[in-house]
Amino acid sequence: MYLLFDTLKTAQLAEVEINKNKKYPIIGRNAKTGKLEPDKQQTVRWAESHQDKKGKWFIPKPGNEYMTSVKNFTKVTEIEVKADVNTR
Numbered sequence: 001m002y003l004l005f006d007t008l009k010t011a012q013l014a015e016v017e018i019n020k021n022k023k024y025p026i027i028g029r030n031a032k033t034g035k036l037e038p039d040k041q042q043t044v045r046w047a048e049s050h051q052d053k054k055g056k057w058f059i060p061k062p063g064n065e066y067m068t069s070v071k072n073f074t075k076v077t078e079i080e081v082k083a084d085v086n087t088r
Helices: 008-021 078-082
Strands: 001-006 057-058 072-078
Touching: 001 008, 008 057
Parallel strands: none
Antiparallel strands: 001 057, 001 072
């Protein structure tokens, strides 16, 4: 499932809200010891917005618990998005 937005700005505002709700950035951990390793890989954002052929913007939909304050979107299926994505 994806979230579809009319403008890049609304997609980016949704990204900001999702990132806050997911408490990003997430600091990397050593898989063996479980200790934090701040100088290692971090997850810094939920997703990057992409534009479809009709000029709409989309991002993957996170779990409902991360959707607090996310507005102005339409839910679409993966099949609908893949059929209508700009190739770069």
